[in-house]
Amino acid sequence: MKDFKLYTITGEEFHPNRDLVTVMEQAILGGSDIIQLRDKTNSKKVVFEKAKQLRELTKKYGVTFIVNDHIDVALAVDADGIHIGQDDLPIEEARKIVGENKIIGLSTHAIEEAREAERAGADYIGVGPIFHTKSKVDVVDPVTTDYIRQVVQEITIPFVAIGGIKLHNVDQVLEAGAARICAISEIVGAEDVQSVCQQFIEKINQKVKL
Numbered sequence: 001m002k003d004f005k006l007y008t009i010t011g012e013e014f015h016p017n018r019d020l021v022t023v024m025e026q027a028i029l030g031g032s033d034i035i036q037l038r039d040k041t042n043s044k045k046v047v048f049e050k051a052k053q054l055r056e057l058t059k060k061y062g063v064t065f066i067v068n069d070h071i072d073v074a075l076a077v078d079a080d081g082i083h084i085g086q087d088d089l090p091i092e093e094a095r096k097i098v099g100e101n102k103i104i105g106l107s108t109h110a111i112e113e114a115r116e117a118e119r120a121g122a123d124y125i126g127v128g129p130i131f132h133t134k135s136k137v138d139v140v141d142p143v144t145t146d147y148i149r150q151v152v153q154e155i156t157i158p159f160v161a162i163g164g165i166k167l168h169n170v171d172q173v174l175e176a177g178a179a180r181i182c183a184i185s186e187i188v189g190a191e192d193v194q195s196v197c198q199q200f201i202e203k204i205n206q207k208v209k210l
């Protein structure tokens with residue numbers, strides 16, 4: 001898969017007065033190089049419509065596009081990949097459906113899950129929640145930057161740190177060894193989405209040479 005630095009996940013509840021595509025375009029213009037559509041509330045029909053719009057947007061900018069949960073929607077709009085969780089289909093089964101050319105990302109919250117994801121053929125893993133977050137309901141206690149250090153030592157597939165990451169605490173995450181950062185609320189809830197992304201990218205570039 002094409003490597004990335006700043007992963008923005010949609011969170012429309014954080015920008016009730018602004019349009020989804022506009023906000024995500026600002027994120028891309030600020031340097032976000034991978035976008036995920038995550039919608040746990042709307043019908044598949046609505047998710048599909050949003051996915052079509054974001055596919056068009058990401059194609060225009062050459063940015064990777066991932067769909068959360070809905071494998072069928074991801075295939076229907078020809079997204080670059082899917083992101084699934086611990087309670088979804090096993091990676092091997094998801095792989096049979098999407099094929100070798102799509103990206104499969106998996107959320108992990110402990111080193112055993114990371115090991116299993118690698119063994120099963122995930123293309124990347126989410127590592128989190130690093131800090132407390134209000135953006136995910138079923139999430140476990142924060143895993144802290146200790147989990148990042150474990151993953152750096154043991155896991156060879158790419159990982160992205162997620163959960164409660166803000167401009168004011170991202171340095172701790174980078175110092176622990178993360179090379180890729182993911183955020184929802186800090187980015188899409190910002191007044192100036194583009195500027196927040198630029199600031200994340202600057203911090204990543206200061207600490208990491210991918």
Ligand code: 3NM
Binds near residue numbers: 108126127
């Ligand atoms: N997954 P925010 S934490 C979607 O740990 C998601 O797997 C997590 O949102 C995980 O940047 C999380 O607003 C929410 O904290 C991230």
